[in-house]
Amino acid sequence: MNVRINDICEAIEQWAPRGLAYEWDKPGLSIGEPGAAVRKILVCLTVTREVYQTARKAQANLVVSHHPFIFEPLKNLRSDDPHTRLCLDFVHAGIACYAAHTNLDVVPDGVSGVLANALELLNPKPLFTVNHAAMLKLVTFVPESHLAYVRDAVSEAGAGIIGEYTHCSFSTPGVGTFKPSSKANPFSGQKGAVNEEPERRFETLVPKARLAQVLKALISAHPYEEVAYDLAPLENRDTTVSLGIKGTLKAPMRLSAFAHMVKTALRLNHVRMAGTPKRQVRTVAVLGGAGGSEVSRIPGDVDVYVTGDVKYHEAQAALLRGLAIIDAGHAGTEKGIVPVMASFLRSRFRGLPVAAYNEAECFTVID
Ligand SMILES: [Zn+2]
Missing domain, CATH: 3.40.1390.30 (NIF3 (NGG1p interacting factor 3)-like)
Incomplete structure (x- = not known):
């Protein structure tokens, strides 16, 4: 199985889009080569020296954490600073670090x-x-024969969710016009002539954080060479987050x-x-x-x-x-996400080894 670091980042961000992170946050890949092949993943809450040692021992070359490893901008890469020293150790060992933080808090x-x-x-x-969880209205124009296919594709990519209802959309019949050039490859109609085509105007809600994946699904499901669509910002907020x-x-x-x-x-x-x-x-x-x-x-x-x-x-x-x-403590209320992230990755990338790091309690209570 050839899984790249980027594939892991994309899979996690289908669940927890990076656009849902708070502005001050630093989720994403902080160390590593996005195109590198993943051998083994270690999932943890916080990147520590113990996590680094465990990753090395287990021969994992990607650490997926909840807390971003590099949060404050680095001022130097000196090895006499404990944090930058750990950064350098990860780089030298070829172990990448990726985090899903406030985006994973809100989904x-x-x-x-x-x-x-x-x-x-x-x-x-x-x-x-979540105030920054903006919504958009997507309007596109689809031949009747492909309406259900396009609707299902964009819905499965995250459009059209209202409360407990998915695939929410509205469509009205109409007539589209287009004149293909000699270089065009139209799905229907004649080149060099103005064509009229019965179409449906299809509209649905799209969470802004999922726009890229919805547009990708739209363009791949729509039969036209050039897909006409409009995006309009809305005052609505994404209530699923x-x-x-x-x-x-x-x-x-x-x-x-x-x-x-x-x-x-x-x-x-x-x-x-x-x-x-x-x-x-x-x-x-x-x-x-x-x-x-x-x-x-x-x-x-x-x-x-x-x-x-x-x-x-x-x-x-x-x-x-x-x-x-x-x-119940910062880590105490968050650490349950570690095995959940690990099983998510195992189910998405069958056969790829994924280990979960069980962090020791940071504080000891002295009675
Ligand atoms: Zn936290």
């Missing part, structure tokens, strides 16, 4: 989706809309019991809890990673917020609003 079945599944939340709904998830527990339970449940479900040594242990909780908001700064935006009907990296004053502000907090 369905991404970081918060995995967290919500682990806690068995029912009726999961978006917690916060969200920062965090809100859902409910099967039945109300005490906050302290829920905290234990989170600890067990996420296989952690400890979690931190803020709130009255005996209070009943049922509506839960989850946000994998550093979610402390979002406390003030959590909707009023949420009983408890599960996230990581919550500061003292953020927890106090939550308690003042009647919101309980379970801080």
Whole structure:
């Protein structure tokens, strides 16, 4: 099997398009040759020296992480700086580094989706809309005979999703005109003459982050040599993506019991809890990673917020609003994505070895 690094990047970005990452983020390939063949992949949460050593030992030549390895711009490549030294070690060992970060946070079945599944939340709904998840209207003109084929192709590439409905589109009949030059190779009609062709005007919604793959599918499915299409920006936002998830527990339970449940479900040594242990909780908001700064935006009907990296004053502000907090740690709320990414890659690239790196807890609790 000849899989290139670029093939891996493209597959992950079909799931988590890079255009869904926040502007400040640095997802993508940070080290490596995009055209190089992949021997073995090691998936991890954060690129560390232990990850580098594990990749070398396993003879993996691509590390796929959640956190970007190079985040702050490098000022030099000195080997006496621990981070740039690690960068150089990856380069010298021929091991590439790729990250899917905030783009993987916001997609369905991404970081918060995995967290919500682990806690068995029912009726999961978006917690916060993602303002940069813009939508476009795609309009194209298709001969009747190919309408269903084109519709299915663009829909399977990510167009036409509204809530639980896929393949959403609208079409109206009309007449297209065109005059092919002597060099053209028209699907129908005569060269050098103005032709009229019965067509359907087909329109559908496209998430901007998936535009490239939708246009690729359109052009490959459409029978015409030159495909006429219009793209118009919309005020609509892509509601299939969200920062965090809100859902409910099967039945109300005490906050302290829920905290234990989170600890067990996420296989952690400890979690931190803020709130009255005996209070009943049922509506839960989850946000994998550093979610402390979002406390003030959590909707009023949420009983408890599960996230990581919550500061003292953020927890106090939550308690003042009647919101309980379970801080299950930054890595604790994100590490569930590592085996999910690894199985995604295994199913997309059958036969390619993919290992998942099980990160040790960063902090040790001293009682
Ligand atoms: Zn994170």
